[in-house]
Amino acid sequence: MDRSPHTPTTAIVKDIDSACLRALAEGDRSVFASLVERWQTRLINFFYRSTQNLADAEDLAQETFLELYRAAPRYTHRGTFNAFIFTLARRRLIDSYRKRSRRPLDFIDPTDFVMQQQATEATNRTDEIEEAFHRALASLPENQRSAILLLQQQGLSYDEIAESLNASLSSIKTWIHRARKHLRNELKDFA
Amino acid sequence: MKTTDPRDPLDRKIDDLLTNRPVQASAQFTAQVLAATEREDSFQLSQTHAEPGRQFLRLALPIAAVIAVAFTLAHFSTSTPNASDAADQLAINTSSQNLVVTPAAETELEILLSPDIQEILMLTEGLAGLSQVEGDIINATDLLNTLNALTFEIES
Numbered sequence: 502m503d504r505s506p507h508t509p510t511t512a513i514v515k516d517i518d519s520a521c522l523r524a525l526a527e528g529d530r531s532v533f534a535s536l537v538e539r540w541q542t543r544l545i546n547f548f549y550r551s552t553q554n555l556a557d558a559e560d561l562a563q564e565t566f567l568e569l570y571r572a573a574p575r576y577t578h579r580g581t582f583n584a585f586i587f588t589l590a591r592r593r594l595i596d597s598y599r600k601r602s603r604r605p606l607d608f609i610d611p612t613d614f615v616m617q618q619q620a621t622e623a624t625n626r627t628d629e630i631e632e633a634f635h636r637a638l639a640s641l642p643e644n645q646r647s648a649i650l651l652l653q654q655q656g657l658s659y660d661e662i663a664e665s666l667n668a669s670l671s672s673i674k675t676w677i678h679r680a681r682k683h684l685r686n687e688l689k690d691f692a
Numbered sequence: 693m694k695t696t697d698p699r700d701p702l703d704r705k706i707d708d709l710l711t712n713r714p715v716q717a718s719a720q721f722t723a724q725v726l727a728a729t730e731r732e733d734s735f736q737l738s739q740t741h742a743e744p745g746r747q748f749l750r751l752a753l754p755i756a757a758v759i760a761v762a763f764t765l766a767h768f769s770t771s772t773p774n775a776s777d778a779a780d781q782l783a784i785n786t787s788s789q790n791l792v793v794t795p796a797a798e799t800e801l802e803i804l805l806s807p808d809i810q811e812i813l814m815l816t817e818g819l820a821g822l823s824q825v826e827g828d829i830i831n832a833t834d835l836l837n838t839l840n841a842l843t844f845e846i847e848s
Contacts, residue, residue: 533729537722545721546713555715562717566725567732634709653710684706692702 518582525573550650565590583657584664630691637687645680648673757819764812
C-alpha cells in the first residue's frame with residue numbers, strides 16, 4: 502500500500518546525491534553546485550507551500566543547502582538522501598515558525614502592501630481554486646502539511662517520511678489521512 | 693491506506709494541486725547559495741587561524757598575572773618592616789608616652805599594605821578577566837601595553 506518510488510532511475514539519482522555529498526565531504530566543492538541545481542526546485546516548492554511566499558521559500562531553501570553543506574562530513578548512508586535533506590528542511594521550517602512567533606509585528610512597507618494586494622487579487626481572478634488550496638493547506642497543522650507534501654509533492658515513501666518527520670509509520674498514515682480529509686472538506690465547493 | 697479515489701474528480705484535483713510545483717528558483721539562486729558557502733568557508737578559515745592566537749592569550753594572560761603579582765609581593769616583602777620591628781616600635785611608643793598606646797607601627801603597616809594588597813588583588817582579577825575577552829576585540833599588543841602600564845604603576 503505504501504507509495505514506493507524506488508524505480509531504477511530514482512535509485513541512481515539518489516546514489517548520485519549521496520555520492521555528491523561524500524565527494525563534498527572529501528573536499529570536492531565542485532559537486533555542490535550540481536546538487537543545488539538538482540534539488541532547488543523541489544525544496545523551494547516544498548517551502549513555498551508552507552510559507553506562501555517565494556522570497557521566504559528561497560531563503561529557507563538556501564539555509565537548508567547551507568546546512569547540507571555543513572552536514573556533509575557527518576552524512577552517513579544509513580537512511581536515504583531524500584529523508585536526510587527533508588529532515589534538514591523541516592528543521593529550517595520549524596525554526597522559521599519559531600522566529601516568526603517571537604517577532605511581534607512585521608514592518609509592512611505600504612507600497613509592498615498595495616502591490617501584494619494587487620497580486621493577490623490577480624491570483625484570485627486567475628485561479629480561485631489554487632488560492633483556496635493554499636488557504637486549506639495553510640490551515641493544516643505543520644506535521645500533517647509536511648507529511649502530505651512529502652508524500653505527494655516530493656514522492657517520498659512512508660518510511661522516508663517517518664524518518665524525516667521523526668514519527669512512527671502509523672502516525673504518518675494518520676496525519677496524511679487527516680490532511681486529505683481536511684483538504685477535501687475545504688475544497689468541496691470546487692468539486 | 694487508501695487516501696484517494698482516482699474516479700473522484702475532487703480527489704484528482706487535490707492530487708494535481710499537491711503534485712504541482714508552481715514556483716521556480718530565481719536565476720541567481722545557485723550562485724547565491726554558492727556565494728553563501730564561500731562566505732561560510734572563509735569564516736571557518738578565519739576562525740581556524742584565529743584559534744592558536746586565542747589559545748595563546750588564554751594561557752598567557754593568567755600566567756602573566758601570576759608573575760606580576762609574584763614580583764610585586766616580592767618587592768613589598770623586602771621593603772616592609774617585619775613583625776618584631778613593629779612590636780619594638782610599639783613598645784617604645786608605649787613607654788615614652790606614659791602608657792598611652794599609639795599604634796603607630798600597626799597603623800603604618802595598614803597604611804602601607806591594605807591599599808596595595810587591594811590594588812594587587814584588583815589587578816589580578818582584572819587580568820584574569822581580560823583572558824576571557826574574545827581575541828578579536830582586544831589584540832595581543834593592546835593587552836601587553838595594558839600589562840606594562842599596570843606594572844609600571846605598581847612599581848612606581
